Amino acid sequence: MLAVVPANTRSFVDEMENFNFPRSRSLKLKQVMGYDQHRIVDGEVCSSDLACFGMEHLFKLGLVDRDCIDALIVVTQTPDHFLPPTSSIIHGRLGLKQDLFCLDITQGCAGFVIGLLQSFMMLDQENVRKVILVNVDVLSRKISPHDRNSYPLTGDAASITVIERSEDEATIHANLKTDGTRREALMIPAGGFRMPSTASTAVLEDDGEHNLRAKDHLRMDGTAVFNFVQVDVPPLIEDLLRTAGTCVCDVDSFLFHQPNRFMLEKLADRLNIPYAKMPSNVVEHYGNSSGVTIPVAITHNLRETLLSSSIKACLAGFGVGLTWSSMLLRLGPLNFCDLLEFS
Amino acid sequence: MQHLQSTLAEIRPEFDFTQSDDFIRDGMLDSLDIVMLVSALDKRFGISIAGIDIVPENFQNLAAIDGLVQKYRPQ
Numbered sequence: 562m563l564a565v566v567p568a569n570t571r572s573f574v575d576e577m578e579n580f581n582f583p584r585s586r587s588l589k590l591k592q593v594m595g596y597d598q599h600r601i602v603d604g605e606v607c608s609s610d611l612a613c614f615g616m617e618h619l620f621k622l623g624l625v626d627r628d629c630i631d632a633l634i635v636v637t638q639t640p641d642h643f644l645p646p647t648s649s650i651i652h653g654r655l656g657l658k659q660d661l662f663c664l665d666i667t668q669g670c671a672g673f674v675i676g677l678l679q680s681f682m683m684l685d686q687e688n689v690r691k692v693i694l695v696n697v698d699v700l701s702r703k704i705s706p707h708d709r710n711s712y713p714l715t716g717d718a719a720s721i722t723v724i725e726r727s728e729d730e731a732t733i734h735a736n737l738k739t740d741g742t743r744r745e746a747l748m749i750p751a752g753g754f755r756m757p758s759t760a761s762t763a764v765l766e767d768d769g770e771h772n773l774r775a776k777d778h779l780r781m782d783g784t785a786v787f788n789f790v791q792v793d794v795p796p797l798i799e800d801l802l803r804t805a806g807t808c809v810c811d812v813d814s815f816l817f818h819q820p821n822r823f824m825l826e827k828l829a830d831r832l833n834i835p836y837a838k839m840p841s842n843v844v845e846h847y848g849n850s851s852g853v854t855i856p857v858a859i860t861h862n863l864r865e866t867l868l869s870s871s872i873k874a875c876l877a878g879f880g881v882g883l884t885w886s887s888m889l890l891r892l893g894p895l896n897f898c899d900l901l902e903f904s
Numbered sequence: 905m906q907h908l909q910s911t912l913a914e915i916r917p918e919f920d921f922t923q924s925d926d927f928i929r930d931g932m933l934d935s936l937d938i939v940m941l942v943s944a945l946d947k948r949f950g951i952s953i954a955g956i957d958i959v960p961e962n963f964q965n966l967a968a969i970d971g972l973v974q975k976y977r978p979q
Contacts, residue, residue, distance in 0.1 A: 586915075586916075589915065589940050590936055590939075590940060593939055593940050593943040594939070709936070710935070710936065769931075770934040770935065770936075771934075783935040783936070784935045784938075784959070784960060787935075787939075787955070787958060788956075788958075788959060790955070791954075791955030791956050791958070792955075792956055823939055823943065824955070827954070827955035827958070828955065830952055830954070830955070831954060831955055831956075
């Protein structure tokens with residue numbers, strides 16, 4: 562597994578002047594939410610740029626043979642273009658073979674678990690032996706720098722996970738839910754066909770809480786999303802553990818999507834998960850990079866462990882859609898587990 | 905109740921919370937203020953307010969917030 566984060570680092574304190582709030586209030590928020598710095602792309606860097614940078618690194622080190630890839634899955638909400646698919650762009654830029662299944666999946670925070678599920682299904686095909694799963698988003702480019710609710714916690718990143726068949730007979734348990742009736746809790750209203758981008762959709766408007774954003778920008782209903790995570794995610798995890806015949810005490814690490822430290826600690830409290838088992842430090846170092854936060858959490862926190870041993874891990878992603886998913890599996894030992902800077 | 909008022913005053917010193925019966929409607933507390941308030945209440949009263957109780961109606965006025973705190977304080 563490889564995570565790629567932009568070298569470009571911005572600190573919350575430096576960006577506070579962009580927010581329409583007194584400095585003292587912003588500093589209190591920093592303390593509670595765990596904001597410190599986030600990694601965001603510079604200029605017009607796109608999803609395929611981060612992904613190809615990571616892949617070329619793996620090719621160069623001989624960790625992946627470009628001619629041995631049978632499937633490429635790209636999970637992203639920030640495609641380079643409407644057309645062609647970002648997986649096709651990456652395929653072309655990397656000079657991959659034509660006998661290769663390329664697939665884009667439009668998913669966000671639940672996208673790593675969904676991508677893994679799709680990868681496992683592909684490996685059921687006889688001629689698919691190696692799947693490259695890319696999770697990537699450059700969402701900072703669609704968030705207003707004047708939106709204190711979203712901008713300081715947003716990060717950009719990519720991850721590359723190589724998935725192959727294994728002789729290991731251990732079962733991987735997973736579950737997944739969707740509720741499209743709450744789809745507007747996380748949304749970019751303009752830019753698609755329902756509301757094409759125009760001069761007026763680029764105009765900044767006050768959201769009623771002194772955040773300024775345009776219809777072209779991400780809009781997050783923080784209260785609805787918080788409530789969704791606290792109400793709907795715990796039963797998903799409890800169902801997963803019950804189906805697997807295990808319990809919190811038998812799981813080594815809970816690698817959850819990283820919205821912010823406050824939300825994760827409340828989730829841990831609800832599930833009786835010791836904080837030591839649930840990393841919550843990704844936002845303060847890198848920001849929330851949507852579906853990539855789980856691989857970033859793994860590569861940042863568990864590199865040494867996973868290079869030499871395996872752990873029983875519970876993964877969970879939850880967010881846009883609304884979609885929530887979880888998986889229980891043995892993770893490691895990995896051939897590589899690293900975090901790289903893109904510049 | 906005085907503890908509550910002083911906690912609220914630390915978060916939004918510009919408002920007099922005794923003068924409103926709906927802090928959300930009157931724009932005195934926004935969603936992130938509620939997060940900061942919960943963190944402050946947890947620390948001040950040695951409690952841990954559950955995520956499912958962090959909903960706007962539990963922070964509408966002093967009585968609602970007091971009721972929430974009392975729910976978590978040992979009897």
